[in-house]
Amino acid sequence: MEADVFCKIIAGDIPTEFVYRDDDVAVFADINPKAPVHLLIVPVRHYTGIADFSETDGKLLGHMLRIAHTIADERGLHEGYRLIINEGAHGNKIVPHLHIHLLGGKNLGPKIVAE
Numbered sequence: 151m152e153a154d155v156f157c158k159i160i161a162g163d164i165p166t167e168f169v170y171r172d173d174d175v176a177v178f179a180d181i182n183p184k185a186p187v188h189l190l191i192v193p194v195r196h197y198t199g200i201a202d203f204s205e206t207d208g209k210l211l212g213h214m215l216r217i218a219h220t221i222a223d224e225r226g227l228h229e230g231y232r233l234i235i236n237e238g239a240h241g242n243k244i245v246p247h248l249h250i251h252l253l254g255g256k257n258l259g260p261k262i263v264a265e
């Protein structure tokens with residue numbers, strides 16, 4: 151199976167500036183930002199999606215949320231931000247590697263679904 155684009159980024163095969171990186175999680179800017187701040191919080195280990203995530207992975211998810219909040223704080227998103235996980239065809243997920251979008255830097259409005 152060919153590595154997905156986020157596995158390639160994490161492996162260093164696609165040069166990318168990391169906002170944050172540890173053994174378990176990488177954070178980098180979305181290439182097509184939808185808000186002044188649009189970062190992707192990505193587990194280093196490949197999970198195709200939420201279906202791959204087990205109860206024992208809860209610690210990793212908590213770690214990802216802590217990192218999201220810390221980075222949001224560092225970026226001055228004190229008025230708030232939005233975290234999104236797209237899943238499957240109806241969720242319009244494009245990259246088959248679990249990731250959380252961190253969006254902020256403006257009022258994102260009340261709509262969280264396309265009409």
Ligand code: AMP
Nearest residue numbers: 155179180181182236242243244245246
């Ligand atoms: P989705 O799978 O729909 O949750 O979104 C995948 C996101 O990955 C999109 O917002 C893309 O703009 C973003 N993306 C795709 N390729 C890259 C890349 N090489 N570097 C950074 N972001 C990317």
